[in-house]
Amino acid sequence: RRWGWGGLLMELGWTSTYLPPQVHHPAAPVPPFSSRVFYGIMFDAGSTGTRIHIYKFIQKDPGKTLPVLDSEMYHAIKPGLSEYKYNPEEGGNTIRQLLKIAKKTVPEEEWKRTPVVLRATAGLRLLTEEQAEGILKEVRSVFPSALRHFGSHTILAWVTVNFLTGHLYSNTRRTVGILDLGGGSTQITFLPKSKKTIETAPSSYTARFSLFNNTYELYTHSYLKNGLIAARLATLGALGADGLDWKVFTSPCLPKKYRAEVTFGGNTYKVSGIPDGYAGYKLCYYEVQRVIKGIFHQPYEVKGTNVFYAFSHYFDRANETGLISERGGTVEVRDFKKKAKEVCNKMTKYRPISPFLCMDMTYITCLLKEGFGFKDSTVLHLAKKVNNVETSWALGATFDFFRNFNIH
Numbered sequence: 001r002r003w004g005w006g007g008l009l010m011e012l013g014w015t016s017t018y019l020p021p022q023v024h025h026p027a028a029p030v031p032p033f034s035s036r037v038f039y040g041i042m043f044d045a046g047s048t049g050t051r052i053h054i055y056k057f058i059q060k061d062p063g064k065t066l067p068v069l070d071s072e073m074y075h076a077i078k079p080g081l082s083e084y085k086y087n088p089e090e091g092g093n094t095i096r097q098l099l100k101i102a103k104k105t106v107p108e109e110e111w112k113r114t115p116v117v118l119r120a121t122a123g124l125r126l127l128t129e130e131q132a133e134g135i136l137k138e139v140r141s142v143f144p145s146a147l148r149h150f151g152s153h154t155i156l157a158w159v160t161v162n163f164l165t166g167h168l169y170s171n172t173r174r175t176v177g178i179l180d181l182g183g184g185s186t187q188i189t190f191l192p193k194s195k196k197t198i199e200t201a202p203s204s205y206t207a208r209f210s211l212f213n214n215t216y217e218l219y220t221h222s223y224l225k226n227g228l229i230a231a232r233l234a235t236l237g238a239l240g241a242d243g244l245d246w247k248v249f250t251s252p253c254l255p256k257k258y259r260a261e262v263t264f265g266g267n268t269y270k271v272s273g274i275p276d277g278y279a280g281y282k283l284c285y286y287e288v289q290r291v292i293k294g295i296f297h298q299p300y301e302v303k304g305t306n307v308f309y310a311f312s313h314y315f316d317r318a319n320e321t322g323l324i325s326e327r328g329g330t331v332e333v334r335d336f337k338k339k340a341k342e343v344c345n346k347m348t349k350y351r352p353i354s355p356f357l358c359m360d361m362t363y364i365t366c367l368l369k370e371g372f373g374f375k376d377s378t379v380l381h382l383a384k385k386v387n388n389v390e391t392s393w394a395l396g397a398t399f400d401f402f403r404n405f406n407i408h
């Protein structure tokens with residue numbers, strides 16, 4: 001019997017051709033007990049910091065049941081690797097610090113067979129290929145199976161959340177969908193119940209992969225210019241506009257007396273409310289609609305009974321406006337709408353939280369209703385953690401181990 005991660009994945013039904021050669025660790029001795037502990041490590045080199053996630057799993061009945069996540073260790077170092085572009089040696093030090101933590105957390109006899117992923121997010125992408133490979137080499141000197149990973153974020157997040165909510169264990173195919181709203185882009189990912197959803201979707205909106213004995217065909221798409229900050233500028237008509245030196249971009253979504261400069265994607269934009277004009281929900285909704293119209297594909301099935309988890313700015317804005325508590329909660333789409341109206345019609349009250357709160361809440365409402373086509377009564381779960389584990393894509397990336405995920 002093969003132990004270690006590669007063996008585990010094969011036992012769970014991953015086709016061996018999906019496994020890169022690094023996964024085939026030398027056969028380890030079979031422990032004298034029936035359950036065993038193993039680890040997975042994820043380095044996330046993001047734009048604002050480098051993080052490490054160390055997952056500890058317990059496998060009770062190898063080959064018969066799926067592993068259970070026992071705990072997660074998480075540590076972050078700021079700033080991100082991109083800050084060390086001209087000083088890769090210093091950047092290497094952040095990785096070395098995190099490696100130290102990994103070595104302390106994972107018992108030495110496990111190092112050889114512990115899968116390690118370096119996720120190629122913004123931080124790693126800004127380094128030269130040579131610098132990135134240098135970092136990988138250092139990690140490999142401790143964890144020989146370390147790999148760089150380039151898979152889709154949103155699919156990995158889907159795997160993470162469905163693992164944590166126990167939906168990958170059942171054969172019933174009841175899973176939960178994912179909505180994410182970042183600064184630049186926004187994503188939707190779910191497993192359709194109806195074939196028609198896949199049949200009627202553009203082919204680039206579907207992804208098929210195998211995991212834990214099952215094949216999944218997901219509806220998944222990332223809208224690259226429809227994240228919250230990009231949408232703010234698009235609403236103002238500023239995204240891609242000329243004359244940024246002298247133009248002031250105005251909107252009825254902003255408090256009338258608000259004036260500021262906003263930096264995004266290397267440009268600085270002058271923005272303001274409309275000092276002697278109208279402001280409020282209706283006018284604002286009309287403006288944000290233009291950012292969504294004609295861009296979004298509404299999946300056939302989204303109006304159905306799928307359960308969705310919503311993250312990032314969905315969570316942050318719902319928390320800031322008191323829709324949910326800091327620990328998360330559930331809301332209906334109509335709650336976002338109701339709150340957007342309240343915020344827009346009382347802009348001075350909410351201005352201390354953020355002058356963009358009316359625009360953001362209205363955009364979220366419009367995105368959910370007219371972008372994805374959700375009903376007012378669709379329930380969204382808002383959470384940063386599920387079963388006390390960060391719901392980032394990092395855990396999914398650990399499973400993925402890596403490219404054997406085989407996303408088409």
Ligand SMILES: *[C@@H]1O[C@H](CO)[C@@H](O)[C@H](O)[C@H]1NC(C)=O
Pocket residue numbers: 011012013063064065066213
């Ligand atoms: C995977 O599928 C095989 C064949 O259907 C089955 O015997 C095995 O128990 C399954 N493994 C898991 C972990 O569900």
Ligand SMILES: *[C@@H]1O[C@H](CO)[C@@H](O)[C@H](O)[C@H]1NC(C)=O
Pocket residue numbers: 316319320326327384
């Ligand atoms: C929730 O919002 C409050 C108030 O804006 C903020 O202080 C807190 O950090 C937020 N919590 C989370 C988990 O984002």
